[in-house]
Amino acid sequence: MFLDILGLIVIGLVIGALARLILPGKQNISIVATLVLGVLGALIGGFIASLLGTGDIFELNVLGFVLAVVAALVLVGGYAGTAGRSSRSVRH
Template sequence: MSFIWAIIAGLIIGLIARAVLPGRQNIPIWLTIILGVIGAIVGNLIASALGVRDTGGFDWIRHILQIAAAIVLVAIVAPLWAKRVSR
């Protein structure tokens, strides 16, 4: 069941990352999900290193770090994907 939640969280985080970035990112939805999942994992690692992974209440800092990591990933991968597809 946690695998399904990881996919759902990856989709949401990936879509938020794509919405925050200016311009259009021509990447498929499956790549958005993968980048969102990786962003969530990287964000969790950073939050753990900072000591803010588990707090009382809603973990705003952890989620912001997850989205920020996904934004960086989408910003790096989207141009590479566009070059790959345009060949």
């Protein structure tokens, strides 16, 4: 169980970093936010892959990895869009 969680954290960091590299433009996101969004992407991708019958949610496979990166792209893009919008000053 501990190794599953540690593996999820490591792969989540990799997936979050990949999503940030693939996404065009600069995202002002901390490493912690990248980790959390990557872990969420990994969980979403693993869950969808397990629904498709490719293995367990904690099992590393190609389809799960691709789906995790796509999910992380959506999450990072959404987070960067909302975080960037709230940090801009509004001119009157």
